Each structure stands twice: as structure tokens, then as C-alpha cells.
Amino acid sequence: MSTSANTGMPMMGVSDLESNLKLLEPGNSNEQKLIGLMMIGLRLKNSEDDLPTLKRFCDRMDFKFLDKMLTAKEDVVHPDTEVGPEGIRGIACDILYYLSRHRDLIIRKELVDRLPAMIKVVSPTDETENTKKIIEIMAKMAVYPETRWAVTNVDLVMAMFDYIYAGFDRKNTDKAHEYAEHIFRVAPISIYDGYEQDPFSVQKFTKDWVPKIMGKMAEPFSNVNEKHKPELLKMINNTMHCLPEEYMIQNARDCPNETYHWSRALKSGLLQILSTSTKQEQETRDEALIANGLLAQRMGMTWMFRSSWPVTKVFPKKRTTPASLVSSMEMLGLSDKEMDKKYTALVLQLTCVELRMLMDELGNQITAPPPPPKPKTTNPKEKKERNIRMEFLFPLALEVLEQTVSYLVSISEDFEEVDKGVFDASGVLKVQEMLQPTFTAILDYVLDLQTSKKGTPEILCNHMEYLACLKSLSYWLMEDDSLHARAVPLVKKLRQVLRHCKSKSSLLSRRYYLEPILERLDMVIANE
Numbered sequence: 001m002s003t004s005a006n007t008g009m010p011m012m013g014v015s016d017l018e019s020n021l022k023l024l025e026p027g028n029s030n031e032q033k034l035i036g037l038m039m040i041g042l043r044l045k046n047s048e049d050d051l052p053t054l055k056r057f058c059d060r061m062d063f064k065f066l067d068k069m070l071t072a073k074e075d076v077v078h079p080d081t082e083v084g085p086e087g088i089r090g091i092a093c094d095i096l097y098y099l100s101r102h103r104d105l106i107i108r109k110e111l112v113d114r115l116p117a118m119i120k121v122v123s124p125t126d127e128t129e130n131t132k133k134i135i136e137i138m139a140k141m142a143v144y145p146e147t148r149w150a151v152t153n154v155d156l157v158m159a160m161f162d163y164i165y166a167g168f169d170r171k172n173t174d175k176a177h178e179y180a181e182h183i184f185r186v187a188p189i190s191i192y193d194g195y196e197q198d199p200f201s202v203q204k205f206t207k208d209w210v211p212k213i214m215g216k217m218a219e220p221f222s223n224v225n226e227k228h229k230p231e232l233l234k235m236i237n238n239t240m241h242c243l244p245e246e247y248m249i250q251n252a253r254d255c256p257n258e259t260y261h262w263s264r265a266l267k268s269g270l271l272q273i274l275s276t277s278t279k280q281e282q283e284t285r286d287e288a289l290i291a292n293g294l295l296a297q298r299m300g301m302t303w304m305f306r307s308s309w310p311v312t313k314v315f316p317k318k319r320t321t322p323a324s325l326v327s328s329m330e331m332l333g334l335s336d337k338e339m340d341k342k343y344t345a346l347v348l349q350l351t352c353v354e355l356r357m358l359m360d361e362l363g364n365q366i367t368a369p370p371p372p373p374k375p376k377t378t379n380p381k382e383k384k385e386r387n388i389r390m391e392f393l394f395p396l397a398l399e400v401l402e403q404t405v406s407y408l409v410s411i412s413e414d415f416e417e418v419d420k421g422v423f424d425a426s427g428v429l430k431v432q433e434m435l436q437p438t439f440t441a442i443l444d445y446v447l448d449l450q451t452s453k454k455g456t457p458e459i460l461c462n463h464m465e466y467l468a469c470l471k472s473l474s475y476w477l478m479e480d481d482s483l484h485a486r487a488v489p490l491v492k493k494l495r496q497v498l499r500h501c502k503s504k505s506s507l508l509s510r511r512y513y514l515e516p517i518l519e520r521l522d523m524v525i526a527n528e
Contacts, residue, residue: 017040017053017057021040021057024062034083034088037069038091040057041091041095044098051102051104054099054102055105058105058110063114066095067117069091069092070089070092070120071089071121072085072086089130090128093133094133096111096118096133097133100136100140103144107146107147112141112147112150115141118137118138119156122162122163124166125166131163132176135163135176135179135183138151142182142183148193149190151186152187152209154213156187157183157209157213158212158213158216160180163180164180164184164235165220165228165232167180184235184239188243191243192242195246195247199244202247203250203251207251207254207255210248211251211255214236214266215262215265217236218266221265221269222265222266229273230287233291237294240294241294245297248299252298263295264336266291267340268339270291270343271343273285274346275346285350286388286389286393287388289351290388292347296403297399300403301407304400304404306422340422344423345423345427348404348434351397351400352437355394355401356441358390358397359442363444363445366454398471401435401472404431405476405479408431409479411428436480439472439473439480439483440483442472443486445465446466446469446470447486447489447490449465455493457496457500460493461501467513474517474521477524481524487521487525490521491522494514494518498514498515498518
């Protein structure tokens with residue numbers, strides 16, 4: 001046995017490696033296998049073996065025994081051994097950690113199949129390095145296309161959430177915390193990528209993913225005393241934003257009972273934030289409205305306008321909201337329907353207020369002279385909040401308005417729908433009155449934009465705010481005629497924009513987007 005020049009630690013030659021590999025053979029005792037792995041682990045730690053040698057080790061490795069080591073109990077090895085369960089787990093973690101340094105090894109099925117056993121090692125309270133090493137291994141798996149799907153494992157994602165959540169109370173997060181956040185972000189993205197290729201299989205094999213992960217996050221989020229609501233809200237939004245809309249919609253249909261419970265918990269937490277919005281930072285309030293928009297987008301009118309999600313199990317009709325799910329004493333004792341009404345009324349009010357503010361901001365950009373160059377000391381937080389509001393809040397707020405119009409249409413066509421919703425007839429009237437000034441502000445902005453220097457067809461066909469506002473307006477004008485006369489100029493300009501889109505093959509998708517809008521506007525303004 002030679003000695004490493006760099007570390008002074010003993011190193012095994014080829015014959016030493018072979019003799020220790022023999023100890024790993026299936027017929028040997030657990031104690032012999034453990035001794036062999038201890039020696040090989042020392043070699044892996046203190047040398048940089050070539051890949052063929054490491055592959056030979058993997059080929060001879062008894063990986064099922066490694067699983068036993070990762071979940072070691074007192075009776076795994078001979079009672080006389082000096083290595084306890086914690087040490088045994090450490091040896092197994094070390095071996096996997098050393099092998100994961102090589103791409104050709106970490107993507108092997110033998111290593112990926114160790115994932116369930118590795119998950120059991122992860123604990124936020126682990127005082128050894130084992131949890132950190134396992135999380136780093138999983139983070140590496142999240143990098144490679146061959147193993148990225150493995151990190152969608154629901155138990156793994158829940159373990160990462162527990163580790164991240166526990167880290168909120170630590171002043172200085174470590175590298176493992178960053179790795180855990182990376183895994184938590186990659187998991188829903190991997191589901192999105194898989195769903196694009198094979199939606200049926202992904203829906204089938206991840207059926208419990210949304211209920212378990214959303215429920216895991218919603219539980220602390222709904223707690224009135226939870227001090228990490230802003231951090232939890234960002235995790236909830238990032239997860240929903242990455243998951244396909246159709247995937248979540250289908251999951252809600254497939255898992256109605258589970259959807260009912262996690263969505264109620266989320267609604268409770270959001271109500272707590274929005275009902276105390278004056279005490280919340282602007283960013284947190286924006287994130288809450290974004291969460292509402294994402295849920296409305298993925299769950300349809302049921303989220304805001306039905307008294308409850310349709311479930312297969314019958315719940316008590318007079319069930320009241322638990323004290324842990326409300327934000328103030330005045331809300332104690334509210335029924336589910338009363339809480340839903342309060343939530344929807346508040347969300348609509350705040351959404352309309354925010355949209356009118358955003359319309360003012362966009363309108364000022366049309367008439368205001370070009371701003372002077374900003375100093376290099378621009379507050380990055382202000383820039384981030386601006387991006388959040390325009391890139392996420394703005395389109396989702398319009399989505400909420402469109403769903404509200406759809407709700408008004410549904411009850412106008414069948415008034416019995418009122419009994420199924422959260423509002424009575426007087427409440428519906430208040431909703432209409434609430435929307436009127438908001439759509440007026442949207443129309444004012446679109447008309448000003450059309451007559452400005454930016455109002456050319458070439459610019460408008462790629463102007464996202466113009467396109468989004470026009471779509472929402474077209475739905476509202478179908479139901480309310482008070483703005484028809486002022487909306488007449490929309491049609492002429494839209495025809496010009498559509499004609500430009502038809503002349504460019506690269507704008508084919510714009511044409512398909514704009515043609516239904518023009519049809520709706522033609523219908524409502526034909527008599528003006």
C-alpha cells in the first residue's frame with residue numbers, strides 16, 4: 001500500500017482495490033461488505049482514479065447493500081463492529097458523493113435508483129455532513145438531461161421544501177440551501193418539459209404531485225402566525241408559474257378532494273395578506289395578486305366565483321372556518337361561502353385599483369418626454385418590483401377581469417347560476433359597477449396609444465400591453481354598451497394592424513390572436 005504525496009494518506013494499488021472489491025460480492029457478510037466499502041471509500045476520497053477504475057467499482061458494487069447502509073438500523077452489521085448507524089450512513093453518503101463527481105457515473109441507473117434511500121437521509125436537523133452531501137448529489141442530477149426527471153420525485157421535492165423552510169430562520173444560508181432551492185425550481189420545470197412531450201404519461205405518473213406539493217406549501221402559508229409568508233408565497237408562485245396550465249386544470253379534475261383542501265388553505269393565506277395590505281410591502285401584495293391570477297388561470301371560475309370546489313365527498317354544510325385560517329377576530333365564525341365572498345370582493349377591488357394604477361403608468365409613458373439617463377445608483381429593488389408588476393401582475397390582472405366578465409355572462413344566460421356562486425343579485429351589480437371605471441381606464445389608454453407615435457401597425461402588432469388590453473376590452477364590450485361609442489376607433493386601427501400581420505409570415509400567430517378580437521368588436525360596434 002502506497003502513500004499519497006498530496007495528503008500523506010494511504011492509497012490502494014490495483015491489487016488492493018481488487019481484494020476489497022471481492023469483499024463486496026453478494027455471498028459475503030454485511031460486516032465484510034462494510035469493511036470493503038470503508039477501504040474503497042478511503043481510496044475514493046484521497047485519490048483521483050481514472051473513470052475506467054471507477055466504472056469497474058460500480059460494476060462490482062452491491063448497491064442494494066448501499067441502500068441498507070443509507071437507512072442503517074442497529075442490526076445492519078455485526079454487533080461487535082465499532083461503526084454505528086450514523087457512521088454507516090456516512091460511509092454510504094461519501095461513496096455516492098465521490099462517484100457523483102463524474103457525469104458518466106451519476107447518470108447510471110444504479111445511482112439514480114438510490115434516490116428513494118438517499119431521500120430518507122435528508123433532514124433539516126442533521127448535524128453531520130450527510131444531508132448536505134445528498135442534496136448536492138441530487139442537485140447534480142438536476143443538471144443532466146438524463147437524470148433531470150428523477151428530481152420530480154414527490155418525496156424528494158417535499159424533503160427539499162422542509163430543508164428550505166427550516167433555512168428561513170437561519171441568518172446565513174449555506175450552499176446546501178442553494179442546492180435545495182435549485183432542485184425545488186427544477187422539478188416543476190421538468191414536469192413542464194415532460195408534459196410537452198407526453199402529457200398523458202406525465203399526468204398519470206405525477207398525479208399526486210400537485211396535491212402533495214401545493215398542500216405542503218399551503219399548510220404553513222395558511223397559518224395566521226406564520227412569519228415567512230412572503231418567502232412561501234414566492235415559492236408557491238414560482239411553482240405554479242412553471243407548471244402547465246392544462247396539467248393543473250386536469251389535476252384539479254382528477255383530485256377534487258385534495259384540490260379543495262389545498263386551495264382553501266391558499267385562499268386563507270392570501271386573504272390574510274390582502275386584508276392587511278396596508279401593512280404589507282408592495283412586493284408581497286403584488287405577489288398575492290399574482291398568486292390569485294395564477295390560480296384563476298389554472299382553476300377557472302371555480303377559484304373566485306363558486307362557493308367551493310366541486311368535491312366527491314360531502315362536507316358538513318354548516319362548517320365554519322377554523323380560527324387558524326383567518327386573519328383577524330372579526331372573521332371568526334364565517335362560513336366557507338361568506339369567506340369566499342369576502343375574498344373575491346377584496347381581490348376584485350384590489351385588482352381593479354392596481355390595474356388603474358398600471359394604466360396611469362403606461363399612459364404617462366405615452367405622453368411624457370423621454371426620461372433622462374438614470375444614475376448608476378438606481379435602486380435594484382425598485383427595478384425588480386417594476387418588472388414583477390408589468391411582466392406578471394399586469395397580464396394576470398387582466399385575466400382575472402376576463403374571468404369576471406365570463407362569470408357575468410354565465411349568470412346572465414342562466415340566472416340560477418347566481419345561487420351557485422358567491423354573490424347574490426346585489427353583489428353581482430356591485431361587481432359590474434366595480435369593473436366599469438377599470439375598463440374605462442383601459443379604453444383611455446388604448447385610444448391614447450393608437451393616436452401616439454407608437455400607434456403604427458408595425459409597432460402595435462408587437463405591443464404586448466396593447467394586445468392584452470384589446471382582448472380584455474373586447475370581452476367587456478360584449479356585455480356593456482356604455483363604452484361602445486368611444487370604442488369605435490378601435491376597429492379601424494385593429495384592421496390596419498391585422499392587415500400588417502397578414503402581410504408577414506412571421507406574424508401568423510398574431511393574426512390568429514387578433515381575428516377573434518376583431519369579430520367581437522365588429523359585433524358590438526356594428527350599430528354605432
